Amino acid sequence: MANLALRNLTKSYGTTEVLHGISLDVADGEFVVFVGPSGCGKSTTLRLIAGLEETTSGIIEIGDREVNNLEPKERDIAMVFQNYAIYPHMSVKKNIAFGLRSSKMPKDAKEKRIQEVAKILDMVDLLERKPSQLSGGQRQRVAIGRAMVRNPAVFLFDEPLSNLDAQLRTQMRLEIKRLHQRVGNTIIFVTHDQVEAMTMADRIVIMKDGHIQQVGTPAEVYHKPANTFVARFIGAPSMNLLQGKVTDTGVMFDGGQQVPMGVAALKNASSIILGVRPDDLVPNPENPIVSGKVTVREPLGPETLIYVETPSGEVIAKADGRNPPKVGDTVHLGAGAEHLHIFDAETGEALS
Amino acid sequence: MVAAPDIPRASSDALLNVQPARKPRNMGQIIRWLLLFFGGILMVMPIAYMISTSLKWPHEVYNVNLIPDEPTIENYTFVLEDGRFYWWFVNSIIIATITTISNLLFDSLVGYTLCKFRFPGRTIVFIAILSTLMIPTEMLVIPWYLMSQSFGWLDSYWGIMFPGMMTAFGTFLMKQFFESVPDDFIEAARIDGLNELQIWWTVAMPLVKPALAALAIFVFLGNWTAFLWPLIVTNSVDMYTIPVGLSGFGDEADVAWELIMTGAAISTIPTLVVFLIFQRFIIRGVVMAGLKG
Known part of the structure; x- marks a missing residue:
């Protein structure tokens, strides 16, 4: 096990810089998830850590040792790929043992280690099978087994659940989390799925266009998004963002609605974006932030999502599942002051 | 309510016995x-x-x-008892086998390198290799002969084999097949501590077995039936291959066609054996190759 540090990491392909100075400290045994849309640089960062690509500048440290100039095999890491990368011509056992090929471990110890890993991953009965005889979930477990068998300092997971169906993905998510609790290695996990990030991570690193947008615990990035990108990216459905202008007494929304608000919180911004999560935006006729007509309803059982067309644009709110407003009804929606997020309209950065 | 029209219905027996009229064969x-x-x-x-x-x-x-x-079967008895034919057969077996193994190793090594590594001049090297496919053998035999002469390889196994030890076609075929090996496999092996040669041998080669089998058949057949170059580079009868040797059956006055055909019939046996060994791979290999008759 080891800590990991990235110091001002950049990566360019020709004249195009795709990573612009990534800095991050990952503690020993921490489970960190890199999340972001396609092309944000999360997989590139992972490949730089693995040594599969060379850094343009910056430093990578694993266990307080600079590894920039080391080969992948010398970095004490193991990687699980999106496409499993288990060898179709080898049995499960040989695939797992493959990770120990270059190890100087005695044969008996290797066999013992393979059995241990197979037991942890519940694959003892599958050891003699070929990958073609396994399901998607089992194949992914073999890939994890091959990574585990070497007991590396850092595990790297590159979107390992993307090829699985929704049910299996949920199951494997849980298995990987349990595995982390059991073995306690440092894990860097890359995904584009914010649900995976929220459910698995100790800390989430949200990336966009080669920059880190925010680093924090799942609760922090959900409840205190650093900017509008994070606010929109984390949480499903996305946070409602309403454009408004700062007045003497509060905020005037583009649709003409005036909401009283402590001006000190607005930090001298002339125009702001007010963010409120659909979970927090509920019918509130006494003190509404926005009003409008319901255009679509999405019943989820205990609650119903309602899409409301307001003068400030469409917003999503949550209504009671048993007695939701009908399509065409006019609703007045409000939220507690503690649930309001205020962002600078120009920079998108959080003001409160 | 309108009553249903009285539509005459065929009995179930009649329906079961109806045979669809056979369509006239399409022209x-x-x-x-x-x-x-x-x-x-x-x-x-x-x-x-x-x-x-x-x-x-x-x-x-x-x-x-x-x-x-x-x-x-007199011709078979004559040919099989003729000491020359035995040596030609042995020569052909040695030459075809060694060139086949050599091609499997070197074509796949170069094909793998051109496919999976990025280095300056990679495209130029590949085009240069590929362009040799466009030069007919008849034009190449003169430089080959001069090379053989300067290396002292005339009338020897090396002399016969060296031009075919590695081929542009095989390199191209293997490169195309290695394209289908996902990079993830290679990167995973790299992380697991294998060096590049080990990755090629342990990971990449087993994944392109169909291509190797197809290449083995092509190369073996090509060398087994090669005539022009072995004819030029060999002088002594003992160094002849089967096609060269058979062409000389008979005397100045008459060509002994019955003996040539007998030798040719016997010489098809090894090619059939090679084909039977590799045939389960050949279909995919030929489809992937898409060229070379």
Whole structure:
């Protein structure tokens, strides 16, 4: 096990810089998830850590040792790929043992280690099978087994659940989390799925266009998004963002609605974006932030999502599942002051 | 309510007995079959005549009848007891086997390198290799001969084999097949601590077995039937390969076609064995190759 540090990491392909100075400290045994849309640089960062690509500048440290100039095999890491990368011509056992090929471990110890890993991953009965005889979930477990068998300092997971169906993905998510609790290695996990990030991570690193947008615990990035990108990216459905202008007494929304608000919180911004999560935006006729007509309803059982067309644009709110407003009804929606997020309209950065 | 019209219904028995009228054969299909039939005849007839001639006496060789009037195995006895044929057979086996193994190793090594590594000049190297496919053998034999002469390889195994130890076609075939090996496999092996040569041998090669099998067949057949270069580079009868040796059967006055055909018939046996060993891989290999007749 080891800590990991990235110091001002950049990566360019020709004249195009795709990573612009990534800095991050990952503690020993921490489970960190890199999340972001396609092309944000999360997989590139992972490949730089693995040594599969060379850094343009910056430093990578694993266990307080600079590894920039080391080969992948010398970095004490193991990687699980999106496409499993288990060898179709080898049995499960040989695939797992493959990770120990270059190890100087005695044969008996290797066999013992393979059995241990197979037991942890519940694959003892599958050891003699070929990958073609396994399901998607089992194949992914073999890939994890091959990574585990070497007991590396850092595990790297590159979107390992993307090829699985929704049910299996949920199951494997849980298995990987349990595995982390059991073995306690440092894990860097890359995904584009914010649900995976929220459910698995100790800390989430949200990336966009080669920059880190925010680093924090799942609760922090959900409840205190650093900017509008994070606010929109984390949480499903996305946070409602309403454009408004700062007045003497509060905020005037583009649709003409005036909401009283402590001006000190607005930090001298002339125009702001007010963010409120659909979970927090509920019918509130006494003190509404926005009003409008319901255009679509999405019943989820205990609650119903309602899409409301307001003068400030469409917003999503949550209504009671048993007695939701009908399509065409006019609703007045409000939220507690503690649930309001205020962002600078120009920079998108959080003001409160 | 409107009553349903009284539609006469066929009994279930009658329905069961109805046979759909056979459609007249499509004209296009008939033409396709005829073309295939004549194509098949064209392919098989030379082989049939080869076997037929090998079973004829010399005076009957120029009769076009497929079934010999007086079949004989005398030609087989003569050829098999002839010491020269034995050596030609051995020479051909050695040359075809070594060049096949050499091609499997070197073509796949170069194909893998060109496919999976990025280095300056990679495209130029690949185009240069590929462009050699466009030069006919007849033009290459002069530089080959000069090289053989300067290395002292004339009339030797090396002299016969060296031009075919690695081929542009094989390199191209292997490169195309290695494209289908996902990079993830190679990167995973790299992380697991294998060096590049180990990755090529342990991970990449087993994944392109169909291509290796196809290449083995192509190279073996190509070298087994090679005529022009072995004819030029060899002087002594003991160094001849089967095609070169067989062409010399007979004397100045007359060509002994029955003996040539007998030798040719015997020489098809190893090619059949190679084909039977690798045939389960050949279909995919040929489809992927997409060229080379």
